[in-house]
Every structure is written in structure tokens, then in C-alpha cells.
Amino acid sequence: MKAAVIYQNSKLPQYVEFPNPEPATENEILVSVKAVAIKNFDKGQASGTHYTSEIPNEKGKVIGSDGVCLLEDGTRVYGIATSGMLAEKATISKDRYVKIPDALDDATAAALPNAVFGAAMALKYKAGIKPGDVVLINGATGFTGRIAVQIAKHYGAGKVIVTGRNLQSLTELLAIGADDMIQVSSDDHQFSRSIEAIQEVTPINIVIDYLWGHTAEIILNQLKGDGGFGNPIQYVSVGSMAGDEIKLSSMILRSSNLQLTGSGLGSWTREEVGELFSSILPEMFQLAAEKKIVLETLSVPIDRINSVWELEVTDGKRLVVTI
Template sequence: MKAAVVFQRGERPKYITDYPTPVATGQDEITLSVKAAAIKNLDKSRASGQHYSTQGRPAQATIPGGDGVGLLPDGSRVYALGITGMLAEKAVVNKSRTIPLPADIDNITAAALPNAVAGSAMALRFSAQMEAGAIILINGATGFTGSIAVQIAKYYGAGRVIVTGRNKQSLEMLTAIGADEYIVIGDDEAFSARLKEIHQHSPIDIVLDYLWGNTAVLILEALKGTGHFTHKTRFVSIGSMTGETIELSSQILRSVNLQLSGSGLGSWTKEEVNQLLTHIIPEMFELAAAKRLQVNTTCITLENIEQAWDTEIASGQRLVVTI
């Protein structure tokens, strides 16, 4: 079968036309004819061996892509999580981890959306326990997941959404889909001053952080108290685009009512993942099908995977491979 294959960690995937077709062997396994699969940072991190979920696993030839859209043997069209890689004509999936697709959603949109939903809705609903009217700061919102997070936060009833990022034009575009205010990253002093001003006048309830690194430190410092009663803020780490580690003063933890947590693979419970698959993603598919959720994509075909793997995609878009 045709497939994109990473033969050595750190290398780009190669387009192969005669790779062995995977075979479903388990009772809950079934073969999917893949039609579209998105390329996420998670897929690239796993392919390089840098993601924590790959630690301790032997290096071997692999097909990237953890999820995708395709047809089951009975012809039904589904989104599915893969047992084998999705950047191929065929993949083995769990029957219990498939989601039927609405008739009005196209394969490309359906492939692009779920990872961003998991990277935003799960944090809002479970880690942050979001309530209607919440003031939400999304740090590093100009990527695809950030744009989905803005829309989902508003759909869930956020009272105000503040976004941060380096690209002013991209930040302005986020105001068209629900963001109420943006703060440009670049001048640390101005960034901190505006955060403190916002938090003083309308305390921030939830921080969704996709960057970590320096801006996470600045946000936490802006939340720091002075010995008086403080507003509870739930800071949720989702990504680390600008650094894996920070230096955190214990004074911040002692001076403010702060809940610091993460949202990602391994942090979710089985019940939360079940809700993601049975309720949250299906609901977002319906919103996208009704054009109530803006999903921007760039598409390539499988045979162009090697050239496109490291290509920089326009801000706020997801790269989707059609097969």
C-alpha cells in the first residue's frame, strides 16, 4: 500500500508505494480506508522520538499520524484514532474509538478538527472546570489550536477572552472569531503591565497556555499577590512551544490562589476520554458542519509528504494530507 514512513527518528517521512498493509487481528480491531489525516505537532514530536509518549519505545520504521478520517468496510464514514499510523491508504483502528461523521462535514475539516478540540475543550471542561462568564487568557493563540480554543471558549459561555501572540495581524484575525482583546508578545515590560492591569480590573479565571517558557513566567508573575486575599486562577499548561522548563518562584504559589495543572495525553481519565469521543468531538463536528466553527486548512496529497513535512503553514491553519 501507499504510505508515509519514517525509517529513522528525526528524518522526514518517505513516500512508499509498496509498504505492507496492516491487518486487523484483535476482536475490537477493524481496517479503515483512510481518506484524510492531519499533521499535528504531536505527530512530528512522536516521529522524532521527542514526545514523552515515545520514551522507552524501540526505534523502528513507523507511519506517522495518530488519527484520521476514512471509510469502514461497510462504507460508513468515520473519524478514528489509529492503532497503526494514519498517513497511509489503510490503517487499523479500534471500533470503540470511531466517531460517525455528519453528512455535511467534509473529510478535510473532520480530520483537522479533533486534535485542536482535545487541546482546548478538555482543558476548559476538566482541568479548568470552566463556568459561564469566565475571564479566559489564551497564551499563544495564533496557531490552529488557539483559534479553535477561542471559538470553543465563547461557545461554552466565556465572558471575556484575551489572546496573546507575536503576530499582530493574526491576533487581529482572532478578534473576528470571538477574542475580545489581544496582547502582543515581544516587549516583556508592556506585556506584564497589561496583564496586571487586566487582572486588577477583571480578574483572570483561566489561563490556557500553549507556549510555556518566558511568557508563562510573566503571566504567573502578573498573578502574584501581595499578602491579601486573591482571586482563584486556574493555569493549564497544554503546550511548550517556547520552552520545556521555567523557573518558578515559590512566592507566587504562596501569594495567590493558584491552581497549576496540565492537559494532555496521560493527564486525562478514562471517563474524560470517553466524554471526548462520545460527546465533545461529535458536538464540535456538528458545529463545524453547520458553519458555526471556523476551521482553516491547507491540503497536500500523500505523495508530497516529504516536501511538506517541515513546511511552515500559515498561522491559524492545519495541514491535512488527503489519500
């Protein structure tokens, strides 16, 4: 079969002939792949920088972790790969796939799930979102942030505040559910004052953070209490695009009713992952099919993988490779 393969000491995947995968257990099945979204997660696994990554052996490994594929009977599903996914054939687990609505195109179906992992799981299980909650999404102009805005509203958020550097992208978020925006700039004082002003008028209940780094330090400092009774705040770290480490004063934790946690692979229970496949993903696929969740993709064929691997896809879009 043809596949996108990463080799040892190689930064770019190659489009080459590679042996067909074979189911390793009775719980795995062979599928034909149609579309695979390229995420930071996939690039991190391929380069060895993600905490779940494995170094490829001398024979190389197929990249890609999930995507749209066809079962033997032709049923179109989204599945998690047990082999690499960016190939003509892949293996998936029998309990880790979801049927895709007929009205949903391959590219959208491939692009949406990873953003659901990074948004719905954080909002539902880590933050425990309730109707009426005020949600701040730090770094909302990226693909997952845009989905998070829409899911937060779907889950009943009373107000969604978004942050980001690109003013045009922030403005676009107002059209898909955001209620207020704060531009991240080099002026720390202005960013801090904007958070403070919102906190004074509509106290923040949930922070979903895709940036971490210095912006997280500023936000957390504004959540610091004054010794009085404070509203509960769930601060959930999902990404670290602005830096992996921060300085955190223990005074912030002692003075506020703040719970600081993370959402990602390894942080969810077996039951939560089960619900992700049994109910959350099917619901989100249906919302997308009904255009109640909107997203943009850029599709390229698999034989161009070498030239597009390092492509920076901007404006909140997701790169999708078709097979």
C-alpha cells in the first residue's frame, strides 16, 4: 500500500510503498482510509516531542493517529488508529469508532474530532460546565479554540470571552458565539486590565487555556482573591502554545476558590473516553452536519505530504490529507 512514513533522523514524512497493517488482536479491524487531519499532536508524535510519542524504528512508521475510513461493508466511520492512519489501509479498535452522518463531508469529519477532544472533554469533564457559566477561552483563534467557542455555547454558557493576537480572527469569533474579546498584545497592563474589568462585572467560572505561558500568569494573577468569599473557578490547561512553564504564586491558590487542572490524553477516565465515543462525538458530528458547528479545512492529496507537512495553516483552518 501507499503511505506517509516517517523515518529515523528524518524531519519530513515520505510518500512510499509500505507493508499493509494486520490486526494484532481480535479487537482490531482493517479499514480503508479516506481522510486524515494533520494536527500538532501528529507532528509532535512524528518528531518525538509529544509525551505519547515513540521513536520510529529503522523501518519507519506510518504517521497519523485518527481519521475517516471505510469498514469492510462500506460503512463510513471516524476511527482511532492502532497502526498509523495516513495510508491506504489502517487498523482501528472495534470500540473506538463512530459512524459519520451522510450529510457530513470527509474533510469536516476528519478535522472535527481532535478539536472535540480538546474542547468538549475539557468543558464537560474537567470544568463541569453548567448553563449560565462565564467561560474565558485563552487562545481561541486557533482551530480548536473556534470549536470550543461553539461547544461552550451549545453546553449553555451564558457568556464566552475569547483571547488571541489576531484582531480579525477575534472579530470572526463574535459571529460564531463569542460575546466579548480581548486582544493579546505586548502591553501586559492592557491585557491584565481587560481581564480585571470582565472579572469585576461578570466573574469568570471557567478558563479553557490553549496558550499557557505568560498569558496564563496574567490571567491567574487577576483571579487572585482578596480574602472575601469568591466564586468557584475551574482553570483547565489544554495546550501550551505560548510556553510550557509558568511562575505561579501559592497566594493565588490560597486566596481564591480556584481549581487548576489539565485535559489531555491520560487525564480522562475510561468511562469518560467511553462516553466520548458513545455520545459526545456522535452529537458533535450531527451538529456539524446541521451546520450548528462550523469549521474550515484545507484539503490536499496524500502524495503531497512531504511538501505540506510543515505548512502553517492560518485563520483557524485545519489541514486535511485525502487518500
